[in-house]
Amino acid sequence: MIKPIAILLSFCLITAFSTKQKKVIFFGDSITQAGVNDIGYITKMQKIAKDEGFADKVELIGKGIGGNKVYDLYLRMYDDVLSHNPDIVYIYIGVNDVWHKQSHGTGTDANKFERFYQAIIDSMQARQIDLILVTPGVIGEKTDFSNSLDGDLNQYSKIIKSLAEKNNTGLIDLRGMMIDHNKTNNPENMEKGVLTRDRVHLNEKGNDFVANIFWKTLKDKL
Amino acid sequence: MIKPIAILLSFCLITAFSTKQKKVIFFGDSITQAGVNDIGYITKMQKIAKDEGFADKVELIGKGIGGNKVYDLYLRMYDDVLSHNPDIVYIYIGVNDVWHKQSHGTGTDANKFERFYQAIIDSMQARQIDLILVTPGVIGEKTDFSNSLDGDLNQYSKIIKSLAEKNNTGLIDLRGMMIDHNKTNNPENMEKGVLTRDRVHLNEKGNDFVANIFWKTLKDKL
Amino acid sequence: MIKPIAILLSFCLITAFSTKQKKVIFFGDSITQAGVNDIGYITKMQKIAKDEGFADKVELIGKGIGGNKVYDLYLRMYDDVLSHNPDIVYIYIGVNDVWHKQSHGTGTDANKFERFYQAIIDSMQARQIDLILVTPGVIGEKTDFSNSLDGDLNQYSKIIKSLAEKNNTGLIDLRGMMIDHNKTNNPENMEKGVLTRDRVHLNEKGNDFVANIFWKTLKDKL
Amino acid sequence: MIKPIAILLSFCLITAFSTKQKKVIFFGDSITQAGVNDIGYITKMQKIAKDEGFADKVELIGKGIGGNKVYDLYLRMYDDVLSHNPDIVYIYIGVNDVWHKQSHGTGTDANKFERFYQAIIDSMQARQIDLILVTPGVIGEKTDFSNSLDGDLNQYSKIIKSLAEKNNTGLIDLRGMMIDHNKTNNPENMEKGVLTRDRVHLNEKGNDFVANIFWKTLKDKL
Numbered sequence: 001m002i003k004p005i006a007i008l009l010s011f012c013l014i015t016a017f018s019t020k021q022k023k024v025i026f027f028g029d030s031i032t033q034a035g036v037n038d039i040g041y042i043t044k045m046q047k048i049a050k051d052e053g054f055a056d057k058v059e060l061i062g063k064g065i066g067g068n069k070v071y072d073l074y075l076r077m078y079d080d081v082l083s084h085n086p087d088i089v090y091i092y093i094g095v096n097d098v099w100h101k102q103s104h105g106t107g108t109d110a111n112k113f114e115r116f117y118q119a120i121i122d123s124m125q126a127r128q129i130d131l132i133l134v135t136p137g138v139i140g141e142k143t144d145f146s147n148s149l150d151g152d153l154n155q156y157s158k159i160i161k162s163l164a165e166k167n168n169t170g171l172i173d174l175r176g177m178m179i180d181h182n183k184t185n186n187p188e189n190m191e192k193g194v195l196t197r198d199r200v201h202l203n204e205k206g207n208d209f210v211a212n213i214f215w216k217t218l219k220d221k222l
Numbered sequence: 223m224i225k226p227i228a229i230l231l232s233f234c235l236i237t238a239f240s241t242k243q244k245k246v247i248f249f250g251d252s253i254t255q256a257g258v259n260d261i262g263y264i265t266k267m268q269k270i271a272k273d274e275g276f277a278d279k280v281e282l283i284g285k286g287i288g289g290n291k292v293y294d295l296y297l298r299m300y301d302d303v304l305s306h307n308p309d310i311v312y313i314y315i316g317v318n319d320v321w322h323k324q325s326h327g328t329g330t331d332a333n334k335f336e337r338f339y340q341a342i343i344d345s346m347q348a349r350q351i352d353l354i355l356v357t358p359g360v361i362g363e364k365t366d367f368s369n370s371l372d373g374d375l376n377q378y379s380k381i382i383k384s385l386a387e388k389n390n391t392g393l394i395d396l397r398g399m400m401i402d403h404n405k406t407n408n409p410e411n412m413e414k415g416v417l418t419r420d421r422v423h424l425n426e427k428g429n430d431f432v433a434n435i436f437w438k439t440l441k442d443k444l
Numbered sequence: 445m446i447k448p449i450a451i452l453l454s455f456c457l458i459t460a461f462s463t464k465q466k467k468v469i470f471f472g473d474s475i476t477q478a479g480v481n482d483i484g485y486i487t488k489m490q491k492i493a494k495d496e497g498f499a500d501k502v503e504l505i506g507k508g509i510g511g512n513k514v515y516d517l518y519l520r521m522y523d524d525v526l527s528h529n530p531d532i533v534y535i536y537i538g539v540n541d542v543w544h545k546q547s548h549g550t551g552t553d554a555n556k557f558e559r560f561y562q563a564i565i566d567s568m569q570a571r572q573i574d575l576i577l578v579t580p581g582v583i584g585e586k587t588d589f590s591n592s593l594d595g596d597l598n599q600y601s602k603i604i605k606s607l608a609e610k611n612n613t614g615l616i617d618l619r620g621m622m623i624d625h626n627k628t629n630n631p632e633n634m635e636k637g638v639l640t641r642d643r644v645h646l647n648e649k650g651n652d653f654v655a656n657i658f659w660k661t662l663k664d665k666l
Numbered sequence: 667m668i669k670p671i672a673i674l675l676s677f678c679l680i681t682a683f684s685t686k687q688k689k690v691i692f693f694g695d696s697i698t699q700a701g702v703n704d705i706g707y708i709t710k711m712q713k714i715a716k717d718e719g720f721a722d723k724v725e726l727i728g729k730g731i732g733g734n735k736v737y738d739l740y741l742r743m744y745d746d747v748l749s750h751n752p753d754i755v756y757i758y759i760g761v762n763d764v765w766h767k768q769s770h771g772t773g774t775d776a777n778k779f780e781r782f783y784q785a786i787i788d789s790m791q792a793r794q795i796d797l798i799l800v801t802p803g804v805i806g807e808k809t810d811f812s813n814s815l816d817g818d819l820n821q822y823s824k825i826i827k828s829l830a831e832k833n834n835t836g837l838i839d840l841r842g843m844m845i846d847h848n849k850t851n852n853p854e855n856m857e858k859g860v861l862t863r864d865r866v867h868l869n870e871k872g873n874d875f876v877a878n879i880f881w882k883t884l885k886d887k888l
Binding site: 294297323327328331337338 | 515516519544545546548549550551552553556559560
């Protein structure tokens with residue numbers, strides 16, 4: 001008669017599993033670095049998690065560094081992500097890969113963006129990490145496609161979407177969502193001030209926007 | 223009874239006016255420089271003029287120099303345009319103002335583009351030249367707004383359109399027309415080969431396209 | 445016998461001439477804009493002028509605007525310089541013409557730098573303004589020629605020197621002087637902190653350095 | 667009495683060792699890609715090897731691809747170098763890392779250049795490959811440090827020299843040697859035509875120059 005023990009064991013296992021806290025890392029640039037500030041999107045997600053009763057079920061960790069491009073994530077993925085054994089990782093990169101072409105002459109070639117991004121995905125999937133890829137938001141909020149880097153942002157977003165599909169990861173097309181939001185909420189075609197404070201970095205409304213979108217995908221995994 | 227003489231005079235004036243050959247200068251960059259080649263858009267316009275019986279009524283002169291930006295047109299407008307006393311001038315510039323940001327680091331600031339363009343307009347209008355402003359075509363023919371310089375091309379086209387309105391000149395929104403054409407004729411989202419041979423410079427179809435559009439506006443003035 | 449009167453008149457004229465206050469305009473970019481600050485080089489020159497008893501003989505006017513390139517000086521030379529009828533003008537430009545290649549993609553082509561600079565010289569010399577051309581200082585103070593823009597700064601300085609010679613103007617090779625100074629005073633090959641606070645903009649020592657050099661050339665003209 | 671056999675074995679081993687052909691890979695960009703052409707530096711080295719009686723002792727393999735930067739070498743080092751088990755590798759990279767800042771906006775940040783270069787060194791040294799690092803030659807041959815990218819080339823050369831020292835590899839300071847050569851052989855301060863045909867790519871004299879320098883270091887290892 002080993003059944004009672006088996007049942008007990010199963011119960012323990014299920015309990016253990018269901019109460020196991022999921023470790024989530026947000027891996028990105030200055031937008032994510034600011035995500036842990038008072039009004040940052042990660043801070044806001046933590047509040048939402050608490051309000052909705054998920055406080056014990058999830059640990060949210062920001063690993064954003066200002067100015068980072070895909071190369072930087074590649075170089076620090078062991079130290080900052082893999083060594084922490086996360087369950088879920090949001091990769092939120094691409095703005096500087098495009099922007100630095102213009103501001104520093106050291107942006108990322110499209111083909112290299114894809115190669116190094118793929119290498120990050122490979123390393124993470126080899127450790128069974130659940131990945132959510134995020135397309136870069138905006139550099140300029142004008143809605144008539146006259147922000148100077150719109151073309152490249154669209155192109156790099158396409159690359160990310162195709163990587164998500166090819167590698168069977170999660171995907172948040174944040175760029176598409178921000179553009180859609182602004183079409184409705186930016187009738188004056190302003191270049192900043194809707195979801196960003198400076199064309200790139202999220203203002204409080206932008207942080208709310210991102211927190212809600214990210215939370216929706218995360219909640220389903222808890 | 224002076225009426226007969228008045229009528230005669232009027233007749234002479236009308237005749238003189240109607241037979242006076244109009245001098246037309248196309249003022250631009252490498253696209254216009256190539257416009258006088260065998261398959262160039264200016265050569266094609268000359269054929270059209272001949273076919274439609276306007277050969278004697280119009281003289282078409284190409285003044286395009288490869289690599290030119292608005293600054294270059296400004297610097298050579300006296301030598302290459304004003305000193306020739308044209309009746310009509312097509313100003314067809316802007317591709318390099320945007321492109322050279324990426325390829326040489328010496329593109330044109332948007333505010334300077336507007337200032338120097340306005341200065342050219344002022345000098346030409348002071349001589350009663352009939353102006354037609356042309357928006358820059360394309361740098362890349364992809365139709366999903368993922369060509370890397372689409373944002374800036376849209377922005378500089380907006381500036382040109384606003385200059386045309388403000389200065390009451392003619393306007394050909396060539397960029398808008400090429401994009402519309404490609405939406406229908408480039409279902410595979412190719413980056414070249416529809417109207418251009420290399421993403422920027424017109425192939426024969428592109429030269430036909432431009433010749434027909436330019437001719438339509440010109441014919442009305444002859 | 446009109447001689448006494450003539451002598452008297454001559455005396456008055458000489459007196460008038462010798463006491464006539466010279467109007468000096470410093471025409472430039474952010475370095476000159478900051479030149480009128482408390483520790484700015486123009487403020488320091490005013491103190492020197494006072495200390496040396498030239499306070500009544502010279503009026504020093506700063507006309508610097510941040511981010512300006514040669515194109516900007518060209519566009520605002522009537523409003524900001526010629527309309528003020530200065531006797532002497534220091535043209536101190538070039539840093540942004542080089543720097544913006546890297547930081548904005550909108551630097552100035554070398555040939556255009558020369559053309560527009562020459563046009564400024566022509567307009568000013570046509571009004572008998574005494575010109576002093578100044579080569580751009582530094583973008584980075586490392587002394588082993590490994591500052592990323594050293595090559596271009598050297599090239600644009602060569603252009604300015606050749607313009608000075610060709611147009612018979614005054615010349616201050618500020619770049620050469622700053623490099624010489626740093627060879628002695630920057631043994632650790634620091635990229636900033638010797639004469640600049642941020643690789644480009646003058647710290648107090650830098651403002652002293654420039655004030656003394658500029659004053660030396662100015663004093664001879666008073 | 668095993669001595670004769672021992673002697674024989676020793677002889678065979680020595681012979682085997684001394685006759686073992688060394689496999690040498692030149693790992694680089696378009697300059698190395700052209701190195702296997704008729705007048706290319708690798709072809710010339712093969713002729714020298716033959717003339718000097720080293721034909722059987724060395725195998726020279728070109729692995730250059732046009733446009734390559736340090737990132738590209740990193741991405742293809744397994745396929746193109748490590749999988750071939752070379753004895754010696756010349757790493758000859760850096761021109762595009764600097765040049766593409768200006769021509770494409772996708773040059774390499776100095777700190778990333780160092781990080782990825784180090785990663786290549788690590789992978790090769792882990793396989794006991796004998797490394798020779800080569801500093802990038804020139805982009806423009808003017809000898810008065812007014813080539814627009816001189817500053818960065820000097821900086822990236824400094825990084826390579828410091829990597830060589832730190833990792834105890836061989837070093838050829840090709841940039842220093844080319845500059846020294848031009849100081850004597852380019853009295854007219856030409857920007858091309860001394861060792862290059864186009865400011866960057868080696869003409870025949872340049873290929874001779876590089877072949878001789880590289881051979882000198884290689885011969886010592888055979």
